[in-house]
Amino acid sequence: MWELRLGDEIDDYCVKCRRLTNHSIVSMVDTKAAKVRCRTCYSDHDFRNEQAPPSKKELARQKELFNAVLAGVAPAEASAAETPVDADNPPTLSEAATEPESAAAPAKSKKKKA
Numbered sequence: 001m002w003e004l005r006l007g008d009e010i011d012d013y014c015v016k017c018r019r020l021t022n023h024s025i026v027s028m029v030d031t032k033a034a035k036v037r038c039r040t041c042y043s044d045h046d047f048r049n050e051q052a053p054p055s056k057k058e059l060a061r062q063k064e065l066f067n068a069v070l071a072g073v074a075p076a077e078a079s080a081a082e083t084p085v086d087a088d089n090p091p092t093l094s095e096a097a098t099e100p101e102s103a104a105a106p107a108k109s110k111k112k113k114a
Contacts, residue, residue, distance in 0.1 A: 013052045014038040015045055
């Protein structure tokens with residue numbers, strides 16, 4: 001296989017055209033293309049390795065599965081948070097992250113000058 005160089009043509013998914021088109025390499029990191037320019041609409045974007053972004057249907061399915069996993073984990077964390085903390089056994093990082101912060105700083109509001 002040959003080495004890629006600046007200006008070489010490669011195929012990639014264009015987010016503006018929403019299809020696989022020819023692109024020119026604009027910038028590189030090591031020996032891999034980092035940014036490319038579409039030769040149809042001339043928009044620059046990161047090299048995506050010819051992969052289209054996930055559809056909205058796929059994203060909704062992933063979110064649903066993630067929420068189902070969280071629903072299964074949440075009851076176990078709630079019972080762990082209710083247990084008293086021993087002086088000999090300090091809480092772990094995951095337990096400390098679930099506890100609310102009592103010393104949260106109040107939000108500052110900006111006033112417009114008249």
